[in-house]
Amino acid sequence: MNCARQLIQLLEAYGVDTALGIPGVHTIELYRALDQSHLTHVTPRHEQGAGFMADGYARASGKPAACFIVTGPGMTNIATAMGQALADSVPMLVISSVNPRHTLGRGQGRLHEMPHQSETLAGVSLFSHSLHDPAALPEVLARAFAVFASARPGPVHIEIPLDIMVAPAPEGQAAPARVFPPAPTPEALALAGDWLSGAERPLVLLGGGTADAPEAARALVERLDAPAFTTINAKGVLGQDYPLDLGATMSLPAARRLAVEADVVLAVGTEIGETDYDLDADDGFRLDGKLIRIDIDPEQLGRNQEADLAILAEAGQAMRGLTERLPKAAARDGAERATTVRRALALAEDPELAPYVPLFDTLRNALPEAIVVGDSTGPVYAGNFLASMPAPRRWFNAATGFGTLGYGLPAALGAALARPELPVIALVGDGGLQFVLGELGTARDLGRPVAVVIWNNDGYDEIRRYMSLSAVPHLGVDLTAPDFPALASAYACRHISVTEPASLTDALGQLDEANSPLIIEIDAAAWSTSL
Structure with a gap:
């Protein structure tokens, strides 16, 4: 049992079933282990293609794929795809080789030598880790999959020196832990419920963080009888032609007027960022009512729009908990308000x-x-x-x-x-x-x-x-x-x-x-x- 083989076994234990990469002399040990696994391997024509394929795989399925990438040029090639995944909160596991430990930092002109590779990739990943002990591999992977399961996801990079890849690894590792995302506190849900129950013109902003909870999103919007904007990455969360769904129109004048008129706004799993809300880059999206934000990322709760109530929680749990605390649907003319905006937009x-x-x-x-x-x-x-x-x-x-x-x-x-x-x-x-x-x-x-x-x-x-x-x-x-x-x-x-x-x-x-x-x-x- 060497480190490369243990890596493949751990990936299988975490439910990874697809690996993308272009074999090279620096990753050949990964392929020796891959041949004895159940993972499906696909060879793109460029490492950037591997990263984009992993991105599309994750967006379509909600699960990360693994990328096996060679040292140096392979990593600079995939960096663009990692940047796209980081910007859109897409999980991706990038495993790369790096030259043997005793050569690192010496500038000897070795094949694929890239000074400070891990630091270079840190800017397009949630974290970039250089493995210097095969016994630490389970811990590093546990950290990666904990982030995928319970925090705002994105790409994670793990580089393995060539001498570590073939080094003996301990056998009999424990099964991966079950990881649960943060849940909303009862006090936060109660306060949010009070504000929304008393709202006359509520508005809901649904982002890509709600993609795995469409039933909860629809139930909440219906209970509130509130128009909803769904970002590009949340498209389809409310279903097709849903009467309360105004889509990703938040940069348009009629939609912005609706946002200003709302007395309480609930934003779930959304950055409230430029590429959805401010396409003209004029800072024209404004909220005058109380803003309740729900997000799995604590830092995101303070960005772009200042919240009156910030709730750190996974979107599905929070929306279900909030719906339970709201009274039965009150008539707030949500469909009529949405129809008025839709007619004013006249997109077609x-x-x-x-x-x-x-x-x-x-x-x-x-x-x-x-x-x-x-x-x-x-x-x-x-x-x-x-x-x-x-x-x-x-x-x-x-x-x-x-x-x-x-x-x-x-x-x-x-x-x-x-x-x-x-x-x-x-x-x-x-x-x-x-x-x-x-x-x-x-x-x-x-x-x-x-x-x-x-x-x-x-x-x-x-x-x-x-x-x-x-x-x-x-x-x-x-x-x-x-x-x-x-x-x-x-x-x-x-x-x-x-x-x-x-x-x-x-x-x-x-x-x-x-x-x-x-x-x-x-x-x-x-x-x-x-x-």
Whole structure:
């Protein structure tokens, strides 16, 4: 029993079933142990792809995957994906090698040498630990999984020196402890219940922290008869077309007026951060009523909006406990208030959003149960306002938090690994997809019918628009896209060109006809002309 083998056994004990990585000479001992395990291993074409796949896996399933990454360049490659996961509170376990202990810090020019690797990765992780004793491995993993289960999640990095990886490890380790998240105190729930019971115009803000408690969220909102905003990462928590759900519209004027008018606001599992509440970066989202915040992260309780009552607790427990303390539903005209705002928003008539309405109508009608994973691209920005999902963990993208390009395709592959029973759509732009074209090979290796829907507008159109608004010349944003049909053929993927909604419906209908990726290329200019 060496350290590498014990690591694999511990991962299995914690319920990890998927490992992502590109084998290298510095991680070969992990693969010797992996061969004798029940973990499924997937090889992406780039370590950043491994990180994005782990991100998509966790968002779709709520469980972390493991990434096995080589020293040095492997870690700098995955750092961007770790930054995205940290920004959006996504659990991810990154296991890396590092050179033997006796060589560290000596600058001898050894293979993959990276000075202060652990410190470098600390900025994109909840913690980065360098293991110097094989006997400490169970303790370090226990710490990681305790964070995943009972605190605000994110990436954790553990580096193992090559000499430690092959060192003997103690056998017969104890089973992983059961870890429970913090629960709300009765006093806090009683006070919150009093404030909400006396509210005339309550408002609820639901963030990604509520994704695992949709029933509790609906019960609470119904008991309060209150309109609710659901952030991008909470989309689907209240179900599809829920009458009290105003979606992620908090940056828009009509939604902001509702927020100002609320006399008591309950915010659960949400940062109240810029990428959901302040897209214009004008600090215009304001709350004049009492603010009750519930969050699993004590530091988050004091950020962005000052709370009148801050409750440290896991969202589901807190919402269930709070609902029990509220009187039976009082008529507060919640649906009417929500309808008034919805009419004022008139999203489908907004000239910026209107071209995308048929797109999301088509996706919804053709694949109503699909997980839609987006990159930073025009349709995804629009979908953050327009899309309505039947359940949580069905809509996520890189337009929030870190805001990286190249996320959509590999994250969609991770979602397909996590939820093979559901169709998966990667909604990407031609510019962002070019960050990760190699992952089409990974998609083909997986043999899953993932739809890669490309919104082809010949470059970085969102940046072009910002340049036009700021009177900046269009430099660096007009790209030559690859020949996507030829590219699909090279990777043994299917390809269909689309110019209007009817042909998109026909294309999506072919998704399950073969166990291979289906690339659907939408000509953005022709699509807009057809409407």
